[in-house]
Amino acid sequence: xxxxxxxxxxxxxxxxxxxxxxxxxxxxxxxxxxxxxxxxxxxxxxxxxxxxxxxxxxxxxxxxxxxxxxxxxxxxxxxxxxxxxxxxxxxxxxxxxxxxxxxxxxxxxxxxxxxxxxxxxxxxxxxxxxxxxxxxxxxxxxxxxxxxxxxxxxxxxxxxxxxxxxxxxxxxxxxxxxxxxxxxxxxxxxxxxxxxxxxxxxxxxxxxxxxxxxxxxxxxxxxxxxxxxxxxxxxxxxxxxxxxxxxxxx
Amino acid sequence: xxxxxxxxxxxxxxxxxxxxxxxxxxxxxxxxxxxxxxxxxxxxxxxxxxxxxxxxxxxxxxxxxxxxxxxxxxxxxxxxxxxxxxxxxxxxxxxxxxxxxxxxxxxxxxxxxxxxxxxxxxxxxxxxxxxxxxxxxxxxxxxxxxxxxxxxxxxxxxxxxxxxxxxxxxxxxxxxxxxxxxxxxxxxxxxxxxxxxxxxxxxxxxxxxxxxxxxxxxxxxxxxxxxxxxxxxxxxxxxxxxx
Numbered sequence: 001x002x003x004x005x006x007x008x009x010x011x012x013x014x015x016x017x018x019x020x021x022x023x024x025x026x027x028x029x030x031x032x033x034x035x036x037x038x039x040x041x042x043x044x045x046x047x048x049x050x051x052x053x054x055x056x057x058x059x060x061x062x063x064x065x066x067x068x069x070x071x072x073x074x075x076x077x078x079x080x081x082x083x084x085x086x087x088x089x090x091x092x093x094x095x096x097x098x099x100x101x102x103x104x105x106x107x108x109x110x111x112x113x114x115x116x117x118x119x120x121x122x123x124x125x126x127x128x129x130x131x132x133x134x135x136x137x138x139x140x141x142x143x144x145x146x147x148x149x150x151x152x153x154x155x156x157x158x159x160x161x162x163x164x165x166x167x168x169x170x171x172x173x174x175x176x177x178x179x180x181x182x183x184x185x186x187x188x189x190x191x192x193x194x195x196x197x198x199x200x201x202x203x204x205x206x207x208x209x210x211x212x213x214x215x216x217x218x219x220x221x222x223x224x225x226x227x228x229x230x231x232x233x234x235x236x237x238x239x240x241x242x243x244x245x246x247x248x249x250x
Numbered sequence: 251x252x253x254x255x256x257x258x259x260x261x262x263x264x265x266x267x268x269x270x271x272x273x274x275x276x277x278x279x280x281x282x283x284x285x286x287x288x289x290x291x292x293x294x295x296x297x298x299x300x301x302x303x304x305x306x307x308x309x310x311x312x313x314x315x316x317x318x319x320x321x322x323x324x325x326x327x328x329x330x331x332x333x334x335x336x337x338x339x340x341x342x343x344x345x346x347x348x349x350x351x352x353x354x355x356x357x358x359x360x361x362x363x364x365x366x367x368x369x370x371x372x373x374x375x376x377x378x379x380x381x382x383x384x385x386x387x388x389x390x391x392x393x394x395x396x397x398x399x400x401x402x403x404x405x406x407x408x409x410x411x412x413x414x415x416x417x418x419x420x421x422x423x424x425x426x427x428x429x430x431x432x433x434x435x436x437x438x439x440x441x442x443x444x445x446x447x448x449x450x451x452x453x454x455x456x457x458x459x460x461x462x463x464x465x466x467x468x469x470x471x472x473x474x475x476x477x478x479x480x481x482x483x484x485x486x487x488x489x490x491x492x493x
Contacts, residue, residue, distance in 0.1 A: 006359070079345070080342040081342040083300045088331065089360060246262055
């Protein structure tokens, strides 16, 4: 009940505010354009439709997640609500979960919007008689991959928003983490477990996650995202309690 | 009975409050006075469980109708916080929400049962005179009205501990009188702590005063004239020397 109450408020507020909507539509437009470019470069055959869609969508996802999550606790801090939240008789994790999933809902709206544009392209813009090998399973897997990755990015943004004072700095820091963390994690894992990196991977986790044209999804990457999101949400709950203990705010 | 025993809280950046000891009985209204930065808000934050004491404790003992006494410590989970109504210094509210929606939202978070939310919100709106603006967006209201909304929020759960941090700041004389009336009404069954800078204003609703000086609770049972004299002395070194 408490979770839904917080989620509903945060999500409505996020969607209603210009702060949330403007980047959403900008990201949608950018990713949509990229999608069209990819599609026609593939000579209109849409051979790897789900993979292209996943890749196009994933470009805007870290930006959108960073924008959505940057409001998180920063806005509460700005209006002085944080102290009232400390005194509210609910557990810290409900605040965190409500905020993470509100930002995540916005990201999923974006994913849905991209899916719609994909359906429109497939329905009306593909050459007559063109075969579309992308199956519904491929799309479903791509959505799942995007969803778990968005959850991870939203977790990053929310935990950053706990400790920074302005939305702008929260946005920048969480975006940096979202963009730099995958290559760093990939490099660290490759170095630790599979010898030196043979080939420099560009956005390794993302390309692996979305390489699902044939219904193939890298389970390790997905598990990594889910685990990362879980750890971040759990840590953010502790972070909230730690703020109550050391109170940087007067 | 609300009891603070050597409650201490120090900010990372500097002063907070150290070794505060205070007892408040049910139905008692205590005014917390002191100069700016003396530690009043920190003391009230401890009582409201917004801050966790680094040493000492804040305990609330409540006796139910059957005569059983239950004790709640401010640092042990959410049990204590269920009994607290808190109006912070900034009186924060979500400006984009409507008054009634905001109060319903807060009532749900404060653990008011689904069936009781409507009644509690209606009661808080009536008490604080928000009937005419209950459907308006909070951000469009005047500062005084927003303070009323924040006070209504603090009263939603019919709290056993009511903590009001500078409730009279930035509002006109009429609203002050209305606030004082509401506080007196609530105080019959609650432990009430109110901070402020003007003991004469606080005297309208407080039975006794606690004085906070330089991060310490130096007096716990002053009357209004004594509190005023001590405050003036503290704010004026020359007068202090003469005294």
